[in-house]
Amino acid sequence: MGEASVKTLDTRTDVSSPPVTESQDRPESSERALLSRLRAPRRPRIWFEVLLIAVSYWTYSLIRNAVPEQKAAALANADWIWRVEQTLGIAVEERINHAVNSVTWLVVGMNYYYATLHFVMTIGVLVWIYRFHPGRYAATRLVLFATTGVALVGYYFYPLAPPRLMNGQNFIDTVLVHHTWGSMASGNLKHMSNQYAAMPSMHIGWSLWCGLTIFAVASAPWARILGLLYPTATLVVIVSTANHFWLDAVGGMLCLAFGYAVSRSWYGSLPHRLPRRPEETGRHPVAAAVLNLPALGRFRR
Numbered sequence: 292m293g294e295a296s297v298k299t300l301d302t303r304t305d306v307s308s309p310p311v312t313e314s315q316d317r318p319e320s321s322e323r324a325l326l327s328r329l330r331a332p333r334r335p336r337i338w339f340e341v342l343l344i345a346v347s348y349w350t351y352s353l354i355r356n357a358v359p360e361q362k363a364a365a366l367a368n369a370d371w372i373w374r375v376e377q378t379l380g381i382a383v384e385e386r387i388n389h390a391v392n393s394v395t396w397l398v399v400g401m402n403y404y405y406a407t408l409h410f411v412m413t414i415g416v417l418v419w420i421y422r423f424h425p426g427r428y429a430a431t432r433l434v435l436f437a438t439t440g441v442a443l444v445g446y447y448f449y450p451l452a453p454p455r456l457m458n459g460q461n462f463i464d465t466v467l468v469h470h471t472w473g474s475m476a477s478g479n480l481k482h483m484s485n486q487y488a489a490m491p492s493m494h495i496g497w498s499l500w501c502g503l504t505i506f507a508v509a510s511a512p513w514a515r516i517l518g519l520l521y522p523t524a525t526l527v528v529i530v531s532t533a534n535h536f537w538l539d540a541v542g543g544m545l546c547l548a549f550g551y552a553v554s555r556s557w558y559g560s561l562p563h564r565l566p567r568r569p570e571e572t573g574r575h576p577v578a579a580a581v582l583n584l585p586a587l588g589r590f591r592r
Contacts, residue, residue: 334425334569340432344417347436354443355488365450365487369457372490372536381537384454384530385462391531392463401528402471409494412521416501424508426569430554430562431504438496438550445542451490455533462533491542492535498525499547507563 376382391398413435420428455464466472498521505518529535555561 335421335428337421340417340421340428344414347439351439351443355446355485361450361487362452365452366456366458368449368490369452369454369536372451372538373454373457373460376537384533384536385460387527387531388454388462388465388533392465392468395469398465398531399469399471401532402466402469404524404528405494405532405534406472408521408525409497412501413497416504420504420508424567426566427508427562430558430560430565433554433557434547434550434562435497435500436550437553438500438546439493441549442491442493442496442543442546445491445546446485446488449490450487451539452487453489453534454536456486465532489535490539491546492529492539493543493546494525494529494535495522495540495543496547496550498522499544500550503547504562507561 373382376384391401417428417432417435420431424431454460454462502518502520502522505521506515509515509518526540529540530537551561558565
């Protein structure tokens with residue numbers, strides 16, 4: 292009877308220290324789960340992508356053309372860029388411009404190249420990645436969007452006249468001379484576009500994005516070579532038609548580097564290292580680590 296009335300310390304419950312449940316960690320876990328879903332590669336939806344690209348380009352054009360032209364500042368900045376290039380010994384744009392202008396078929400072809408491939412190639416690469424590499428599409432698209440976004444900052448704070456609009460120089464506006472449609476900033480179309488948004492060059496930023504994407508993802512050697520040749524040809528075209536300085540191209544490259552940095556920080560990897568298709572995520576170490584982010588903040592009990 293005495294044994295029945297005895298209670299051991301091992302069977303007592305300490306009501307002053309309730310057990311910790313996982314529900315207390317629920318808000319943090321929910322936030323981590325949401326973040327992991329946003330960062331995880333997923334199959335893109337065509338309607339959303341078309342709408343997003345259309346709205347983004349409309350917004351880009353609206354902001355770019357809404358930036359005050361600031362003609363005096365743009366011309367002063369162009370003179371400064373020209374002096375810097377002369378100091379560096381790379382101020383050969385005028386000679387290239389005149390040499391190409393003497394070959395009519397070549398310069399006319401460059402005018403149309405400048406006007407069309409900038410958009411055709413960029414959209415084409417986006418469609419290609421969307422169709423054949425859906426797991427890498429969102430990260431690749433983010434590079435392009437971040438690159439373009441930071442370029443708008445350059446247009447606002449550093450207006451720059453293209454060489455063809457400089458005072459006291461002998462550059463040739465090849466579109467006007469040869470009566471070709473080749474630039475939104477020449478001829479009858481010049482009033483529809485900000486002519487003093489030359490720095491940075493998005494012809495270089497976008498074409499280099501296309502070239503690096505093709506080089507990193509394509510399997511055929513000839514495609515990879517053409518991918519690298521495309522931004523090289525674009526550089527020759529923008530200089531030959533007197534639409535940009537060499538240093539404008541450097542600005543475009545820096546913007547692209549920023550775009551890659553943003554994409555890598557968000558997805559934890561460069562686009563081409565992500566799984567080709569979303570269903571391969573579980574077998575890819577980087578993507579799997581992204582998906583397992585909630586587990587990093589969970590304590591074992």
